[in-house]
Amino acid sequence: MTKMVLNAVGRAIPTHIKGMGDLTPFKGAFAHTPGPMNMTPRAAWHKPGQSKMTETIRQALENCGLADGMTLSFHHHFRNGDHLVNMVMDEVAAMGVRDITIAPSSLQSIHEKLIPHIRSGVITGIQTSGIRGEIARVLSTENLLKTPIIIRSHGGRPRAIESGDTKIDIAIIGAPAADAFGNVNGVEGPNACGSLGYAIADATCATHTVVVTDYLIPYPACPVSIPQTLVDYVVVAEGIGDPQGIVSGATRITRNPMELLIAEKANEAILASGLVQQDFSFQAGTGGSSLAVAHFLRQHMRENNIKGSFASGGINGYLVDMLEEGLFRTLMDVQCFDLKAIESIRKNPNHMEMSASYYANPHNKGCVAHQLDVMVLSATEIDVQFNVNVITGSNGIIMGASGGHCDTAAGSKLAIVVAPLFRGRLPIVVDQVTTVVTPGESIDVLVTEYGVAVNPARTDLKDRFRENGLKTVEIHELKERAEKVTGKPTKPVVTDEVIGLVEYRDGTIIDTIKKVVE
Amino acid sequence: MKQLRRTMLFVPADHPGMMFEAPVFQPDCIIFDLEDAISLKEKDSARNLLVEALKAIDFGNCEVFARINPLYTPFGEKDVRRLVPAGLQNFRLPMTESPEDILRLDQLLTALEKEHELPRGELKILGAIETAKGVINAPAIATASPRLIGISFGAEDFTRSMTTERSQTGEELFWARSHVVLAARAAGIDAIDTVFTALGDEEGFDREVSMAKQLGFSGKSVIHPSQIKTVHRIFTPANDEIIHAQRIINAMHAAEANGSGVIVVDGKMVDSPVVLKAQRVLDLAKGANLLPGGGEA
Numbered sequence: 028m029t030k031m032v033l034n035a036v037g038r039a040i041p042t043h044i045k046g047m048g049d050l051t052p053f054k055g056a057f058a059h060t061p062g063p064m065n066m067t068p069r070a071a072w073h074k075p076g077q078s079k080m081t082e083t084i085r086q087a088l089e090n091c092g093l094a095d096g097m098t099l100s101f102h103h104h105f106r107n108g109d110h111l112v113n114m115v116m117d118e119v120a121a122m123g124v125r126d127i128t129i130a131p132s133s134l135q136s137i138h139e140k141l142i143p144h145i146r147s148g149v150i151t152g153i154q155t156s157g158i159r160g161e162i163a164r165v166l167s168t169e170n171l172l173k174t175p176i177i178i179r180s181h182g183g184r185p186r187a188i189e190s191g192d193t194k195i196d197i198a199i200i201g202a203p204a205a206d207a208f209g210n211v212n213g214v215e216g217p218n219a220c221g222s223l224g225y226a227i228a229d230a231t232c233a234t235h236t237v238v239v240t241d242y243l244i245p246y247p248a249c250p251v252s253i254p255q256t257l258v259d260y261v262v263v264a265e266g267i268g269d270p271q272g273i274v275s276g277a278t279r280i281t282r283n284p285m286e287l288l289i290a291e292k293a294n295e296a297i298l299a300s301g302l303v304q305q306d307f308s309f310q311a312g313t314g315g316s317s318l319a320v321a322h323f324l325r326q327h328m329r330e331n332n333i334k335g336s337f338a339s340g341g342i343n344g345y346l347v348d349m350l351e352e353g354l355f356r357t358l359m360d361v362q363c364f365d366l367k368a369i370e371s372i373r374k375n376p377n378h379m380e381m382s383a384s385y386y387a388n389p390h391n392k393g394c395v396a397h398q399l400d401v402m403v404l405s406a407t408e409i410d411v412q413f414n415v416n417v418i419t420g421s422n423g424i425i426m427g428a429s430g431g432h433c434d435t436a437a438g439s440k441l442a443i444v445v446a447p448l449f450r451g452r453l454p455i456v457v458d459q460v461t462t463v464v465t466p467g468e469s470i471d472v473l474v475t476e477y478g479v480a481v482n483p484a485r486t487d488l489k490d491r492f493r494e495n496g497l498k499t500v501e502i503h504e505l506k507e508r509a510e511k512v513t514g515k516p517t518k519p520v521v522t523d524e525v526i527g528l529v530e531y532r533d534g535t536i537i538d539t540i541k542k543v544v545e
Numbered sequence: 546m547k548q549l550r551r552t553m554l555f556v557p558a559d560h561p562g563m564m565f566e567a568p569v570f571q572p573d574c575i576i577f578d579l580e581d582a583i584s585l586k587e588k589d590s591a592r593n594l595l596v597e598a599l600k601a602i603d604f605g606n607c608e609v610f611a612r613i614n615p616l617y618t619p620f621g622e623k624d625v626r627r628l629v630p631a632g633l634q635n636f637r638l639p640m641t642e643s644p645e646d647i648l649r650l651d652q653l654l655t656a657l658e659k660e661h662e663l664p665r666g667e668l669k670i671l672g673a674i675e676t677a678k679g680v681i682n683a684p685a686i687a688t689a690s691p692r693l694i695g696i697s698f699g700a701e702d703f704t705r706s707m708t709t710e711r712s713q714t715g716e717e718l719f720w721a722r723s724h725v726v727l728a729a730r731a732a733g734i735d736a737i738d739t740v741f742t743a744l745g746d747e748e749g750f751d752r753e754v755s756m757a758k759q760l761g762f763s764g765k766s767v768i769h770p771s772q773i774k775t776v777h778r779i780f781t782p783a784n785d786e787i788i789h790a791q792r793i794i795n796a797m798h799a800a801e802a803n804g805s806g807v808i809v810v811d812g813k814m815v816d817s818p819v820v821l822k823a824q825r826v827l828d829l830a831k832g833a834n835l836l837p838g839g840g841e842a
Contacts, residue, residue: 284770285566476569512565 036414036463038538041525046174050528053537056437056469061390061533066191066232071259079261080207084239085118087260088197091235093119095126097196098152100188100233102226103133104201104362105218108272111201111239113140114264120149126173128152130193132184132225132383133428136160137272145171154193156181157418157428166526167424167543176425176527176540178418178464181361182387182394182434183532185228189384189391192534198233200226200258201267202240206248209238209258213363213380214250214373216242218268221363221372222342223252227382230257241265250373252380278343278365280322281315285447285476290319293403293445293474298327299495300441300488302400306336309355310435311403313343313364316445320403321345328354339386339395340431342378347371350378359395361386361431387434389532396431396438404432404470406446408460411502413467413482415444416460418529421453423519423543425527429464434532436469441488443472454509454516456502461519463538464529473502480505520544548608549573549832550695550735551764551780552773557582558611559591564598567607570770573832574608579624580615580639588620596631610635610671616649625650629657634668635694640702641672642679644689651690668692671737675699676706680721683728695735697766698725701742713749715756726761735763744769754779781833782826790826793819 029041034052043049051059081087099119101112112131117140119127125148129141132155139161144150151173158166158176166176179187187193200223204215213223218241230236230253237260238253247255281287293316297303303324311317321338322345328335329352338346339359344367350358351371358378363369371378387396407427408416415436420426436442446455456475471488473480478500481489492499510516520543527540554572556563558579567575577598583591595611611628613636614620625636638650647670654668670692674683680703687696700711700718709717722738729736738757741750754776757765765776782790793810797820800808808815830836 282771284570287771288570476566 034535034537036412036466036537038463040536040539044174044525044528051535053466053531053535056466059533059535061190064190066189068232069234078207079209079258081237081260081262084115084237084262084264085122087237087262088115088118088122090260091197091237093122093124093197095124097124098128098130098194100195100198100229101129101131102201102223102229103131103135104213104220104223104225105268105273107135107137108218108269109135109137109201110269111199111267112138114267115199115239116141116144116150120144120147125149126151128154130154130195132156132181134158134162136162138162153177154179154184154187156184156430158425159427163425167419167540168545170524170526170542172526175525178429178527178529178540180387180429180433180530180532181225181383181431182389182396183429183530183534184225185382185384186388186390186532186534187530188228188232189388190534195229195233196235198226198229198236200230200236200238200253202238202242202253203268204242204244204248205238205240205261206244206246206255207261208246209236209253209255209261210246210248210251211238211240211253211258212248212250213252214369215244216240217270218242218273219369220273221369222360222380224361224381224386225383226253228384235259237262239264239267241267274363274369275365277367278313278318278345280345281319283315286315287319288476289316289445289447289474291323292476292479293320293443294323294327295497296443296472296474296479296492297324297401297441299492299497300401301491301495302441303327303333305333307333307400308336308398309338309401310340310399310439312405313341314405317403317405318343318345320445321349325349325354337395339381339399340435342368342372344368347378350375359386387431387438387532389434389437394434394438396434399435399439400441402435402439402442404436404442404444404465406444406455408455408457409444409446409470409473410457410460410467411506413470413473413502414460414463415465415467415470416462417464419462419540421461421516421519423461423521423541425540429529433465433469433537436465437532441472442470443474444470445474448475448477448505448509449513452513454506454513456506456509457516458506462529462540466531466537473505475505477505477508547828547832549764549829550608550737552776553610553697553737553764553766554770554773555582555612555740555766555768557591558595558598559583559587561594561598564594565602567770568603568605570773571605572607572767572770572773573764574610575604576610576612576637576766578612579620580612588614592620592624592627596627599628599631599633608635609633610637612637612639612673615640616646616653622653625653625657629654629663629668630661635671636668637671637673637697639673639699640675640679641686641696642676643682644685647672647686647689647693651692654692666691669694672696673699674725675702677703678706680724683725684731687728687732687734693732693734695737695763696725696729697737698722698739699766700739703739715753722757722760730761736761738762738765740766740768741772742768744771747775751775751779777833780829781835782829786826787830787835790823790830793823794827
């Protein structure tokens with residue numbers, strides 16, 4: 028039996044996993060000192076006239092020397108319109124290769140087609156930010172992989188790749204547009220998705236990089252997100268993406284009155300923090316209340332003639348409007364959420380593409396997340412220690428993604444979680460979250476429709492709120508209020524089998540995900 | 546403290562989630578609707594749900610009403626008979642056309658007060674005037690019962706009864722609105738303006754709420770939580786109004802203390818209607834918790 032130790036958020040963590048090696052338990056947001064980097068860019072050579080064009084995905088994989096036990100990486104800018112992961116893994120299976128670890132930056136419900144490859148042993152390891160849909164349910168309820176899934180944040184993933192923790196043998200780059208020499212951009216073609224921020228570490232560090240596109244453009248592509256210097260092979264293949272699943276037309280502010288109410292309260296808290304001044308920086312998720320916070324903040328910025336320095340993260344049309352209105356000087360974009368954002372990153376030099384490492388990796392020489400003033404976050408659950416879960420449902424089944432949650436929470440001056448007190452019959456504020464993704468020490472404020480709770484560690488913030496007339500409640504009061512209606516939530520029934528490890532951004536293990544008994 | 550009725554939020558009584566969430570938006574009043582929002586086959590189950598909700602939900606400072614079905618339907622009396630023992634005190638009577646409609650409900654409530662040993666007169670009525678006949682009879686309706694805390698105007702049915710349509714500018718409602726509010730104020734009770742259904746038209750809503758306030762209404766019925774903030778903003782006195790009103794009242798107290806009948810503010814004499822208006826501003830401010838401790842400024 029593997030030895031277990033308690034980490035800094037009180038979760039029992041195995042010290043060793045067979046096939047993975049020793050694990051380091053989470054010690055605190057900035058307590059872990061990284062070891063020396065061991066990733067060395069591979070030596071490469073190219074002769075004039077040598078073509079990179081390859082007829083098929085299969086041929087490209089063969090050229091890369093695909094073999095049992097390798098790691099293949101993918102990026103998720105095609106979101107739920109991504110056919111490429113499925114196409115490549117079908118090919119891998121057809122080639123008779125087994126024991127592959129896939130390292131996509133995220134998996135969506137469309138990837139349920141991988142389930143047969145998992146069952147047959149073609150895929151035996153998964154490293155990703157999140158998993159949704161049927162594939163998540165199957166992985167949560169059946170112990171199918173040789174080693175547990177590793178859940179990584181958007182900053183933790185490039186950290187793992189750049190440090191050599193994850194050694195990518197073949198990076199598959201789904202390219203909205205590419206030239207025959209491997210220059211890639213995300214702003215042209217039917218599958219335009221804008222920023223290619225998540226794919227950059229893969230292309231940089233993989234032993235082989237294969238670009239797959241359905242939109243070959245004349246050399247040289249312009250602009251270039253992933254340059255020819257990193258690319259081994261280019262394949263033209265039809266049907267790699269479905270534009271319908273890639274982007275929406277325009278992201279709109281929610282009309283849900285509860286989400287708006289929570290956003291308005293969050294905005295009041297943000298203003299009371301005193302951080303909204305000239306050149307402040309801001310990030311918010313695109314979901315319900317998070318984006319609506321930007322809407323309320325926008326009114327305040329207009330009325331008080333405040334211009335922010337940057338907004339970052341996943342970028343949508345609403346933030347583009349704020350850029351174009353002069354309310355932010357720059358957008359720093361790891362992922363475009365809608366057509367308006369794609370159009371903006373294409374034409375506006377103040378809308379910058381950033382790699383996931385530049386965005387959130389704690390082990391480079393400075394990431395954007397560490398420059399953030401205000402970060403608005405969501406939560407599937409938050410506990411009385413302010414620990415946040417965004418990966419599993421209260422039933423224990425994986426249903427979300429770590430994303431940039433723990434990165435931006437750790438980096439920002441004010442990390443504010445917006446969440447309703449109830450979702451359906453379930454309370455959101457609980458004694459202990461099902462899975463810790465972001466440690467409570469990084470979360471400063473929780474805003475619900477029933478009140479604003481400040482992390483007791485932030486006495487300075489509590490004082491400032493009081494001075495500015497913002498009423499607060501204790502998080503325990505919110506929990507009790509919720510439980511009065513819902514009763515104590517029941518914990519999911521799980522076995523001892525660890526099917527997932529939630530890695531903190533620094534590579535330590537903050538929690539495990541156990542196999543759920545349905 | 547003056548009970549504010551700036552907003553009356555309609556909530557269909559067959560949506561447990563919406564019923565539970567309604568107080569969070571802090572309307573002054575919540576009206577659980579058993580009438581138009583509930584289909585005929587759902588009348589009984591919605592009533593049952595409301596009875597349970599009244600026992601279970603914490604409504605905070607919101608004044609709770611039910612819009613019962615008219616008493617001439619098979620549902621109205623059943624609504625009242627079930628809701629009184631569940632603790633409901635305020636009944637909005639739709640389609641009120643005559644003082645007799647109010648008296649019929651009054652008599653039922655009197656009987657139920659006796660039956661359930663409730664203090665006499667505790668149960669209140671808000672009469673909803675929604676037809677041409679109701680508007681004509683508004684003065685008589687407004688004085689029909691001491692249980693009446695207000696009358697409301699409903700434009701949707703009213704325009705139907707007038708064989709016209711609601712317009713953006715509202716000329717077709719102007720006389721009726723004025724008549725209803727005049728009747729209410731003459732009777733010393735509240736007047737509540739009709740709903741505004743074009744949810745996306747924020748400017749139009751702002752305009753209509755301002756007009757309702759200007760005409761003398763106490764508040765407005767609202768159909769969506771997003772409308773509450775606008776109504777409260779318009780119906781709540783601004784800071785400088787409150788400060789000015791407080792100075793007038795202070796001057797009145799000073800005059801009383803000096804045994805003087807003359808109230809002077811900024812060197813000018815202030816007469817009695819001005820004092821009464823100032824008192825109303827302070828009442829509204831108190832009700833909206835804008836005065837420290839809910840008391841004197």
